[in-house]
Structures are given as C-alpha cells and as structure tokens.
Amino acid sequence: MKYGIINSMELDLGKFEAEKAEIEQFLAQPEAYAAADFAAKSRRLAELEEILMLARKIEQTKQNLTEATELVNDPELGEMAREDMRVLGLKVDELKTELEEKLIPRDPADDKPAIMEIRAGAGGDEASLFAGELYRMYLHYAEKHGLKAELISQNENEAGGMKEVVFKLSGERPYGQLKFEGGVHRVQRVPVTESQGRIHTSTATVAVLPEAAEADLEIKPEDLRIDIYRSGGHGGQGVNTTDSAVRITHLPTGIVVAMQDERSQQQNRVKAMTVLRSRLLEKKAQEERQAASDARKSLIGSGDRSEKIRTYNFPQDRVTDHRIHYSRSNIGAVMNGEIDDLVKELAQAERKLPEA
Numbered sequence: 001m002k003y004g005i006i007n008s009m010e011l012d013l014g015k016f017e018a019e020k021a022e023i024e025q026f027l028a029q030p031e032a033y034a035a036a037d038f039a040a041k042s043r044r045l046a047e048l049e050e051i052l053m054l055a056r057k058i059e060q061t062k063q064n065l066t067e068a069t070e071l072v073n074d075p076e077l078g079e080m081a082r083e084d085m086r087v088l089g090l091k092v093d094e095l096k097t098e099l100e101e102k103l104i105p106r107d108p109a110d111d112k113p114a115i116m117e118i119r120a121g122a123g124g125d126e127a128s129l130f131a132g133e134l135y136r137m138y139l140h141y142a143e144k145h146g147l148k149a150e151l152i153s154q155n156e157n158e159a160g161g162m163k164e165v166v167f168k169l170s171g172e173r174p175y176g177q178l179k180f181e182g183g184v185h186r187v188q189r190v191p192v193t194e195s196q197g198r199i200h201t202s203t204a205t206v207a208v209l210p211e212a213a214e215a216d217l218e219i220k221p222e223d224l225r226i227d228i229y230r231s232g233g234h235g236g237q238g239v240n241t242t243d244s245a246v247r248i249t250h251l252p253t254g255i256v257v258a259m260q261d262e263r264s265q266q267q268n269r270v271k272a273m274t275v276l277r278s279r280l281l282e283k284k285a286q287e288e289r290q291a292a293s294d295a296r297k298s299l300i301g302s303g304d305r306s307e308k309i310r311t312y313n314f315p316q317d318r319v320t321d322h323r324i325h326y327s328r329s330n331i332g333a334v335m336n337g338e339i340d341d342l343v344k345e346l347a348q349a350e351r352k353l354p355e356a
Helices: 013-027 030-034 038-070 078-103 124-144 174-181 265-289 294-300 331-335 340-352
Strands: 114-120 148-156 162-170 183-189 200-210 224-229 245-250 255-259 308-313 318-321 326-328
Touching: 013 038, 030 038, 038 078, 114 124, 114 174, 114 265, 124 148, 124 162, 124 174, 124 183, 124 200, 124 331, 148 265, 162 174, 174 200, 174 340, 200 265, 245 265, 255 265, 308 331, 318 331, 318 340, 326 340
Parallel strands: 183 308
Antiparallel strands: 114 162, 114 200, 148 162, 183 200, 224 245, 245 255, 308 318, 318 326
8 A cells, every 4th residue: 555545635634633623522512422423423533533643653753764864874873873764664654554544434334233144055065064164253253353243043954054044243343344255155175974085165155234224224114025924943942833933025125034033023023124124225235336346346246145255175275265366274263263364355455446
C-alpha cells in the first residue's frame, strides 16, 4: 500500500477534530443513550480518536527524523543518527500504512452479527462430515476472537456429519471478520470409508449474511405464507409430537425458511424470521453489487453458492484460497480455527481493489 489516500490530498486534521467535537457534544447530552444512532456515533468517535492519534504520531516521528538527519555528519553522533534515521523511516511507513487503512470507509454492515449457513454439497457422507468440520472451525475461530456463537438450527446425518447448520455470531465486527467466507469450500482427502486409499473431492457451501434488523427492510405480512407442521426430530433428540415446526415462504422471492429446533412454535417463528430477514437483505445487497467492478465481484462474489473459493487439500497439507491465490500449510491448525491469516489477506486484498 503506497499511501494513496494520504498522498493524494492534504490531510485535513481540522475536519476530523471538528467532527470529533460534534460527536462528543452529542454524546454528552443525557438523552443521547436512548438515541437510535448512539452505538454508531460511539464507534465513529473511537475511529476519529485513532485517526488523530496516528496523525500526531506521524508528525512527531517525522520531526524526530528531521532532527536525526541534522546530526548525520556529526563525527561523534553520525553513526547513531544514521541508525535512528533508518528506524524512524520504517516507523513513518508503518504508521502511514495504518492510518491509510483507518481512512478507508468501512462497510456499515461490518459491525452487524453474522448469520452463517453451512450445507453439505457434493460427496455424500464425506461432504456432511466436512460441513461439520467447517462448523467447528468457525466455532473455534469465534472462541479465539471473543465472538459469541448461537446455534439457530442443525440437521445431522447418521454418519455424524452435518447436512445443514445455521448459527449466529455476535460480538466485535463478526460480519466484517467473516464476510468473505461465503462460497463453495472444497476438500480433497482419503475418506475413512475408502478402502483403496483413493483421494475423494467433496464440497460444502457457506453463506455469511449480516443479521438484518426489522428497521433494515420492510416485510409485508401479505408477502408471507406461514405453514405450521409437526417436527420430525433430529440429532438424537426426541421427536417433537406437537405442531411447533414453522416454515415461512416469502412469496415475492420464493425464499423458504423452515425451523423446527425449538419446542415452542413462537421461538421457531422468531428464528425463521431472523434468517429470512437476513437472506432478503443479502439478496438486496447482491442486486446492488451487480454494478460493481469485475475485480471487486471476483473477491466479494456475486453470492452465487456455486463459486469455489477455497480448497483444503489434506494429502498435500495445503489450504488455497483461489480468489487471492494464497496458500498455506498446517491444515490441522486451519481446521482448529486458526484462519487469521486468511481473514487478513482477504481483507487487505479487498481494500486494494478499485471502487466501482
């Protein structure tokens, strides 16, 4: 990153100071805590404080660099000055990179909870086992990063894998951290049931949706068909003998969400509406992304779950993300939730893409 934002304009610290003062004045009012945008204002204040802190650090470091430059020809202090210049120059570059990242506008959905859906794809039982492993991978990642995981629904099979699992992650920027995980994940390995030692290829699809609040979009009651039926039981649970399972169909789009995990019909209905609302919000976002640049669509994706984004090759101990041509080894650590490098590389690649 070559400081395009910083070097393409004179950084107007006065503008950031004025915005900071305005937000501080708003938050000082007793009624501010009840305002709908209180959380957003608080986050923006923290961002402004970081921007101003980094800008001041850069100016101070540049001043120190100037002072060191003036001593470079001193017979006694010259060698020390040259080392100081090297260290301070690297520090300025590091601070400028950090500041530029702070100045790039963030996706407002990044702070939302993430609804994640994992479904077994091609490969039978091996695909369902892989889907279950991906689920545990994200749970481990969530635990390492202080994210709270809440199971919404799951459908296990007799092999011990997952046909489908839906869960929610909440905490610090859950959607922002994991939004690029959506797509087809492919695994290449020898299944435990394979007697000839042949490598099989199986897939699982992952969808990552920002949780949609009721205020984010309007769903008309007349656009919904709600069916109540008897739950079939799954995952070793007892069969629910009451008519508590809920299936909601959004008639204009044909999107269907079924929920049967809870004993209460009302609880299943609330969970189904949560998932439906998020799917509709993602569908709306997909439509808005159609005008995006080809480069950005290749990374963010169109949302089509047929997109192959990553391959987990067990025999070669290699994980490859095809969108950014990034590979790493130690697949065991990856499946244990250590995917910080993948998350970071994807985020950095997205920031470098031109805006549509």
